[in-house]
Amino acid sequence: MKEAPVLILGIETSCDETAAAVVADGRRILSNLVSSQVELHARYGGVVPEIASRQHLSLLNPLIDDALKEAGVQLKDLQAIAVSHGPGLVGALLIGVATAKALAYAARLPLVSVNHLEAHLYANQLEGAVIYYPAVNLIVSGGHSELLLIEESGAIKSLGRTRDDAAGEAFDKIARVLELGYPGGPLIDKMAREGNPAAIDFPRAWLGNDGLYDFSFSGLKTAVINHLYHARRRGEQINLPDLVASFQEALIEVLVEKTVAAAGDLEAQTVLMSGGVAANSHLRRRMQERLRATLPSVVLHYPDLKLCTDNAAMIAAAAYPLYQKKRFASLDLNAEPGLGIGRP
Amino acid sequence: MRTLLILGIDTTTLSCSVALLREDTLLAEMTLNIKKTHSERLMPLLDRMLTESGIEREELGAIAASAGPGSFTGLRIGVSTARALAQGLGIPGVPVCTLGAMAEAVPAPGALICPLLDARRSEVYTALFRRGNNEPYALETLLEPAAIALEDLFATLREQYTGPVTFTGEGLQSCTAQIETALPGRAMAASAPFRVCRAALVALRGKSLLREKPGASYLELLPSYLRRPEAERLAAERQGGSKQ
Numbered sequence: 001m002k003e004a005p006v007l008i009l010g011i012e013t014s015c016d017e018t019a020a021a022v023v024a025d026g027r028r029i030l031s032n033l034v035s036s037q038v039e040l041h042a043r044y045g046g047v048v049p050e051i052a053s054r055q056h057l058s059l060l061n062p063l064i065d066d067a068l069k070e071a072g073v074q075l076k077d078l079q080a081i082a083v084s085h086g087p088g089l090v091g092a093l094l095i096g097v098a099t100a101k102a103l104a105y106a107a108r109l110p111l112v113s114v115n116h117l118e119a120h121l122y123a124n125q126l127e128g129a130v131i132y133y134p135a136v137n138l139i140v141s142g143g144h145s146e147l148l149l150i151e152e153s154g155a156i157k158s159l160g161r162t163r164d165d166a167a168g169e170a171f172d173k174i175a176r177v178l179e180l181g182y183p184g185g186p187l188i189d190k191m192a193r194e195g196n197p198a199a200i201d202f203p204r205a206w207l208g209n210d211g212l213y214d215f216s217f218s219g220l221k222t223a224v225i226n227h228l229y230h231a232r233r234r235g236e237q238i239n240l241p242d243l244v245a246s247f248q249e250a251l252i253e254v255l256v257e258k259t260v261a262a263a264g265d266l267e268a269q270t271v272l273m274s275g276g277v278a279a280n281s282h283l284r285r286r287m288q289e290r291l292r293a294t295l296p297s298v299v300l301h302y303p304d305l306k307l308c309t310d311n312a313a314m315i316a317a318a319a320y321p322l323y324q325k326k327r328f329a330s331l332d333l334n335a336e337p338g339l340g341i342g343r344p
Numbered sequence: 345m346r347t348l349l350i351l352g353i354d355t356t357t358l359s360c361s362v363a364l365l366r367e368d369t370l371l372a373e374m375t376l377n378i379k380k381t382h383s384e385r386l387m388p389l390l391d392r393m394l395t396e397s398g399i400e401r402e403e404l405g406a407i408a409a410s411a412g413p414g415s416f417t418g419l420r421i422g423v424s425t426a427r428a429l430a431q432g433l434g435i436p437g438v439p440v441c442t443l444g445a446m447a448e449a450v451p452a453p454g455a456l457i458c459p460l461l462d463a464r465r466s467e468v469y470t471a472l473f474r475r476g477n478n479e480p481y482a483l484e485t486l487l488e489p490a491a492i493a494l495e496d497l498f499a500t501l502r503e504q505y506t507g508p509v510t511f512t513g514e515g516l517q518s519c520t521a522q523i524e525t526a527l528p529g530r531a532m533a534a535s536a537p538f539r540v541c542r543a544a545l546v547a548l549r550g551k552s553l554l555r556e557k558p559g560a561s562y563l564e565l566l567p568s569y570l571r572r573p574e575a576e577r578l579a580a581e582r583q584g585g586s587k588q
């Protein structure tokens with residue numbers, strides 16, 4: 001007889017997406033619902049924490065009901081409830097944490113707390129990808145730009161991270177300066193297709209030997225703003241697509257080169273990309289090209305667009321190995337806005 | 345028919361409080377009035393109270409949570425917890441006004457009761473209640489909860505109401521002298537331990553709300569912030585300014 005699948009309800013509220021999902025055995029998505037607040041925050045040019053917290057509170061419970069219904073299960077059919085308790089916005093995280101704790105308590109289910117950042121890479125497994133270790137994971141989102149080494153399933157180490165802006169933040173800021181709209185990533189991705197990426201030679205921050213796998217995007221951001229300022233002062237016509245394509249090229253070249261270097265140095269078998277910026281078409285193409293050219297045996301995985309951005313299926317997937325090891329959270333679980341890599 | 349067992353929750357101010365009320369009997373109440381994260385304290389406190397009372401969580405019949413006004417983060421922890429408990433247990437849930445619950449602590453018939461909570465930006469969260477003179481000595485709301493300047497509250501109390509006013513609430517501590525000056529001879533203060541927000545009083549008010557709406561869905565258990573998010577307020581101000 002086949003063993004009954006392990007059903008985990010995932011809850012995600014770390015930023016501006018309220019999400020709930022039911023996943024079987026950490027791989028098979030039974031439901032995956034996201035209630036995005038993007039439009040609500042768009043008029044402010046970024047996420048407003050107080051507004052996000054208020055939205056999470058009213059959206060989350062009905063969303064959980066819907067996720068259970070879509071999966072065709074009831075609370076009592078679940079084996080565990082999982083929640084991301086950090087990193088993220090503290091007020092936003094608290095809604096998910098309080099809800100998950102109370103729901104698990106009411107239904108007498110074990111509670112699993114998940115690191116949101118680490119959960120992103122589990123999005124790849126939801127697509128059925130088999131990951132060969134060691135693997136290098138590039139996480140690029142609005143809040144994070146980080147390179148991770150995964151020696152084996154569940155053993156994660158940070159290789160490097162951004163020293164200032166996250167890649168997604170840089171996209172948003174440049175989009176704001178150019179008055180393109182919010183969120184900036186998809187808009188820039190689209191516009192850059194019309195432009196020449198070699199038109200302007202913006203600086204790349206390689207950071208030398210003591211920052212081999214670290215990132216820095218604030219210099220690039222300043223360079224773009226200065227370029228714009230001087231061009232305007234000289235009364236020059238600005239070719240927006242060229243400008244945007246050159247900015248994106250400079251940012252992505254650094255992401256790609258550092259990831260490929262890490263994969264080579266650490267003899268990785270797999271390269272994973274995750275986070276909202278992993279949806280960028282130029283990044284996907286460039287990463288594939290560079291790996292094929294320099295490390296042809298390395299397999300590249302990146303999740304479907306829908307699983308790149310914040311979702312709860314990845315939370316439930318990341319909770320599965322922890323559930324198997326019986327690593328349960330207690331009732332005093334708190335939100336950890338500054339949670340780092342390597343701590344569950 | 346079994347009597348309704350109500351769980352009360354209050355995390356809107358400094359105090360973290362849970363209580364069990366069956367009809368008019370307070371079975372248990374646990375209150376911590378110390379500077380500690382509600383997020384870490386609330387669920388262990390609830391679990392401890394149920395264990396000590398020999399009550400299983402499945403026996404709970406309804407949940408009443410203090411929904412504000414108060415600290416935004418604090419009230420959200422209590423309300424989120426209450427919503428998820430009600431959702432998971434499949435029982436009704438009702439939001440209770442923090443200020444109304446605080447007024448329940450003042451027993452004097454006929455008295456004007458004015459709870460105060462610090463709302464920052466030189467304002468207080470306040471409301472005005474009068475307790476009935478006869479059985480069941482119910483509270484009547486004279487001024488709806490609002491965030492207003494103390495001076496405006498004093499002016500209203502001077503111009504529209506006579507007789508003694510009993511002040512209560514955490515917000516009282518920082519303005520006792522101002523009250524004395526503004527309402528000479530009329531102001532009384534609840535003694536300090538009675539100013540603490542308590543879940544027993546939340547459950548008590550929840551009980552009367554549940555009598556009116558027995559099947560109240562937890563989906564309507566939502567916070568009463570009384571204030572818009574700062575970013576929204578500033579945006580509205582900017583917009584108003586640019587129109588002129």
Ligand SMILES: [Zn+2]
Pocket residue numbers: 116120141275309310
């Ligand atoms: Zn994320």
